[in-house]
Amino acid sequence: MPGLIRQALRFRVTSLSSAGRVTLGPVVTRGKVVELRPPVAADAVEWSRLVRPERDRLEPRWADSDLDWVTRSSADAWRDRCAELRRLARDGTALPFLITVDGAIAGELLLDRVDRERGSAEVEVWISEAREGTSITASALRLLLHHAFGEYELRRLTAAIPVGDRSAAALFSRAGFRREGLLRGYRRTADYELWSLLATDRPDESISDLPIVSAMDVPSSGRGFERSSALQRRLHELVPGGAHTYARGSDQYPEDMAPVLVRGDGSRVWDADGNCFIEYGMGLRSVTLGHGYRPVLDAVQRALADGVNFSRPTQLEVAAAEDFLSLVPGADMVKFAKNGSDATTAAIRLARAATGRDMVVVCDQPFFSADDWFIGAVEMNAGVPEATRGQTVRFQFNDLDSLRLRFAESGGQIACVVMEAATALAEPEPGFLEGVRALCDTHGALLVFDEMITGFRWSASGAQSVYGVRPDLSCWGKAMGNGFPISALAGRRDLMELGGLRTDSPRVFLLSTTHGPETVSLAAFRSVVQAYTEGDPIGVMERRGTELAEGVNAAARELGVTDYVAAIGRPSCLVFTTRDEDGRPSQPYRTLFLQEMLRRGVLGQSFVISAAHTVADVEHTVQAVREALVVYRRALEDGGVERFLAGRPVAPALRSLASPRRL
Numbered sequence: 001m002p003g004l005i006r007q008a009l010r011f012r013v014t015s016l017s018s019a020g021r022v023t024l025g026p027v028v029t030r031g032k033v034v035e036l037r038p039p040v041a042a043d044a045v046e047w048s049r050l051v052r053p054e055r056d057r058l059e060p061r062w063a064d065s066d067l068d069w070v071t072r073s074s075a076d077a078w079r080d081r082c083a084e085l086r087r088l089a090r091d092g093t094a095l096p097f098l099i100t101v102d103g104a105i106a107g108e109l110l111l112d113r114v115d116r117e118r119g120s121a122e123v124e125v126w127i128s129e130a131r132e133g134t135s136i137t138a139s140a141l142r143l144l145l146h147h148a149f150g151e152y153e154l155r156r157l158t159a160a161i162p163v164g165d166r167s168a169a170a171l172f173s174r175a176g177f178r179r180e181g182l183l184r185g186y187r188r189t190a191d192y193e194l195w196s197l198l199a200t201d202r203p204d205e206s207i208s209d210l211p212i213v214s215a216m217d218v219p220s221s222g223r224g225f226e227r228s229s230a231l232q233r234r235l236h237e238l239v240p241g242g243a244h245t246y247a248r249g250s251d252q253y254p255e256d257m258a259p260v261l262v263r264g265d266g267s268r269v270w271d272a273d274g275n276c277f278i279e280y281g282m283g284l285r286s287v288t289l290g291h292g293y294r295p296v297l298d299a300v301q302r303a304l305a306d307g308v309n310f311s312r313p314t315q316l317e318v319a320a321a322e323d324f325l326s327l328v329p330g331a332d333m334v335k336f337a338k339n340g341s342d343a344t345t346a347a348i349r350l351a352r353a354a355t356g357r358d359m360v361v362v363c364d365q366p367f368f369s370a371d372d373w374f375i376g377a378v379e380m381n382a383g384v385p386e387a388t389r390g391q392t393v394r395f396q397f398n399d400l401d402s403l404r405l406r407f408a409e410s411g412g413q414i415a416c417v418v419m420e421a422a423t424a425l426a427e428p429e430p431g432f433l434e435g436v437r438a439l440c441d442t443h444g445a446l447l448v449f450d451e452m453i454t455g456f457r458w459s460a461s462g463a464q465s466v467y468g469v470r471p472d473l474s475c476w477g478k479a480m481g482n483g484f485p486i487s488a489l490a491g492r493r494d495l496m497e498l499g500g501l502r503t504d505s506p507r508v509f510l511l512s513t514t515h516g517p518e519t520v521s522l523a524a525f526r527s528v529v530q531a532y533t534e535g536d537p538i539g540v541m542e543r544r545g546t547e548l549a550e551g552v553n554a555a556a557r558e559l560g561v562t563d564y565v566a567a568i569g570r571p572s573c574l575v576f577t578t579r580d581e582d583g584r585p586s587q588p589y590r591t592l593f594l595q596e597m598l599r600r601g602v603l604g605q606s607f608v609i610s611a612a613h614t615v616a617d618v619e620h621t622v623q624a625v626r627e628a629l630v631v632y633r634r635a636l637e638d639g640g641v642e643r644f645l646a647g648r649p650v651a652p653a654l655r656s657l658a659s660p661r662r663l
């Protein structure tokens with residue numbers, strides 16, 4: 001089925017009563033959570049709320065019915081139908097389900113005329129006009145088949161399809177049904193085709209394009225970490241630190257619980273042992289639309305076919321630059337590169353050239369670049385010359401006096417102020433950013449905004465548009481390509497031209513790399529821009545993030561541990577706190593929390609979400625948190641994690657010594 005996103009969630013069968021009524025699913029199809037569940041009385045109310053005034057009815061789609069659905073437009077009528085369905089279920093001759101999409105009723109699926117002696121039943125599918133779509137129905141059907149043959153032990157299913165209903169025929173055919181013949185004058189004298197499916201000849205391939213539901217897709221680490229651990233050991237032999245980014249290192253995870261991944265899909269990742277996890281953090285915040293986001297992949301594939309790297313600029317570079325500058329109205333020119341660090345380092349060089357000064361003031365925020373000018377200012381600074389270290393000084397966020405002091409101390413030597421306008425945990429106080437802007441202007445320094453995280457998470461136009469303060473230069477990366485490597489330096493024309501040909505000043509070597517204009521990432525970027533123009537990924541991330549924070553914090557309340565664990569920060573960029581018995585941030589307790597979450601199929605050093613995270617993902621995560629907090633509380637009561645933690649605690653990524661996680 002072209003375009004169907006193959007992604008599956010946990011598969012759940014919950015027995016509800018002795019009549020064997022069950023809830024099946026969920027599966028995710030096209031980002032929507034599809035479930036089958038038995039109708040309950042309260043559905044009448046929901047149905048009457050959901051019906052659209054102009055078309056307030058369910059239409060028969062792939063089967064006829066004795067019931068007059070067209071008139072079932074009121075809560076009363078729906079209540080009657082629910083009661084009817086429950087009656088059918090009670091006598092065991094029918095198994096009624098409501099098809100729900102993201103929790104809302106979308107239709108009905110009925111396993112009718114169930115004959116367990118003969119092992120046969122009939123299938124009817126109804127779907128509301130508002131929710132019509134093969135992918136949703138296919139998911140519902142897939143869930144039903146799994147149940148009917150597996151749990152209900154039926155051997156033969158039949159479906160009557162109105163003659164000429166090609167989409168229904170295609171759907172049932174893909175599910176493995178075979179056309180058996182014509183039913184002349186069947187049901188109200190209309191003609192139908194009879195299709196059937198036997199349990200024994202249900203070829204798996206015939207339903208391979210429907211969402212796959214299997215134990216593999218239940219988020220958990222039940223398969224253990226044996227293969228991941230072996231691969232991790234090999235990585236340590238081959239790659240210093242066993243990862244290409246310190247933040248991805250095994251020392252950032254509980255010992256022997258560092259999954260080595262093989263693939264991702266939406267919000268999910270799978271590891272070498274076959275475990276499935278809901279992921280948070282999303283490639284160090286570089287993925288906002290979800291892994292394997294189809295439109296980006298399609299754009300990339302189209303670009304690939306035409307070659308990726310040439311001796312002269314491509315048309316794509318014009319289009320991508322236009323896209324970028326239309327998003328960021330404060331910038332006049334842009335230059336693309338691969339890494340965020342390249343962009344911030346270029347901003348520093350440009351600021352130094354433009355001002356003739358050497359000193360840089362950076363805000364006390366975690367990270368700006370992998371290059372010497374910044375690494376000299378962190379704890380892990382071996383190899384950075386003393387002279388370089390002395391050229392970068394810090395000031396405090398939301399503290400204008402600390403910046404004033406830096407300017408006063410520097411003797412007019414500050415070339416630029418580099419900062420994130422906001423972080424997940426710190427919003428600028430009123431007047432702060434304006435104050436920074438004014439101080440820069442007074443002292444002739446440039447203001448550089450690092451939009452690496454804020455770009456495409458706060459707004460596609462960056463924090464500068466959210467807070468209304470225009471920097472001289474801004475640096476972008478991370479989510480620009482939904483994981484593909486692309487970054488950008490943008491800014492005022494008079495500054496940017498110092499790296500161009502419209503200048504008589506000494507030229508600045510401003511971002512010039514072999515792979516800078518490689519077409520794949522530019523195509524990915526353009527597709528990301530389109531996704532943000534046509535949809536609202538930030539709104540989705542904010543809604544899901546809010547639900548997640550509320551769920552996590554409610555779980556912490558339930559267990560009485562709010563002083564120790566909390567989801568905090570901007571909803572699109574949440575982090576969690578892990579404090580010890582004395583309320584101090586604690587690496588051992590962080591490790592315990594990570595360990596318990598990994599055990600329950602959640603992989604994340606933060607709760608940074610994507611627009612692909614579903615309501616069901618959030619529910620699973622909150623349940624995992626609830627269970628993890630039971631262990632966490634026991635450790636608090638015990639006075640420490642020792643009895644609960646399997647290995648050594650994690651340690652900060654940029655520490656100066658390998659200890660306490662030396663291999």
Ligand SMILES: Cc1ncc(COP(=O)(O)O)c(C=O)c1O
Pocket residue numbers: 284338339340341342344367368369370420450452453477478487
């Ligand atoms: C705020 C910020 N700026 C710059 C960078 C550097 O980006 P890159 O890792 O792409 O070089 C990072 C990376 O984590 C970052 O978080």
